[in-house]
Amino acid sequence: QVQLVESGGGLVQAGGSLRLSCAASGRTFSSYPMGWFRQAPGMEREFVAIINWSGGSTAYVDSVKGRFTISRDNVKNTVYLQMNSLKPEDTAVYYCAATIRRTTISRQSQAYEYWGQGTQVTVAS
Numbered sequence: 513q514v515q516l517v518e519s520g521g522g523l524v525q526a527g528g529s530l531r532l533s534c535a536a537s538g539r540t541f542s543s544y545p546m547g548w549f550r551q552a553p554g555m556e557r558e559f560v561a562i563i564n565w566s567g568g569s570t571a572y573v574d575s576v577k578g579r580f581t582i583s584r585d586n587v588k589n590t591v592y593l594q595m596n597s598l599k600p601e602d603t604a605v606y607y608c609a610a611t612i613r614r615t616t617i618s619r620q621s622q623a624y625e626y627w628g629q630g631t632q633v634t635v636a637s
Contacts, residue, residue: 514538514626516608521631524598528635532593534608534628541565541610542586545617547624548593550604550633559619560606561593571617575601598635605630 520532532548547562561572561582570582581594591608609624618624 516610516626516628518606518608518628518631521606521633523634523636526598526600526635526637528598529594529596530598530633532595532606532608532631532633534591534593536589536591536610536626539612540586540589541612542589544610544612544615546584546591546608546610547617548582548591548606549609549621550602550606551630552604555604557607557621558604559621562617562619563591564617565615569617571619573619595633598633600635600637603633603635605632 515537516534518534543565545564548560549557550560551557563570563582563584579597584591607630608628610626611624
């Protein structure tokens with residue numbers, strides 16, 4: 513059974529940093545893209561960042577460019593999201609996503625069939 517387990521969320525002051533982790537088990541994703549989405553209350557789930565299998569290709573939503581960095585460790589089957597200069601508008605539940613149906617990155621949530629349970633990130637002003 514495939515599981516994606518996020519950790520690292522919490523409450524932080526504006527301008528602070530958090531590092532999210534997503535550990536996969538049940539199969540390896542070392543040849544496939546993994547990424548992060550988020551959902552704020554009353555809002556649609558939004559793409560945040562994605563990384564290809566090697567880490568050589570990444571993409572970010574414009575609102576986090578220059579502040580967030582996605583990375584992965586294929587030995588640990590884990591993807592990370594380093595979030596710096598956090599803003600109150602970054603407050604959301606952050607979800608890890610993965611797929612074995614494609615090898616190229618996609619910003620569309622429909623492209624990913626594996627999801628974590630989510631981790632809450634709250635940024636206080």
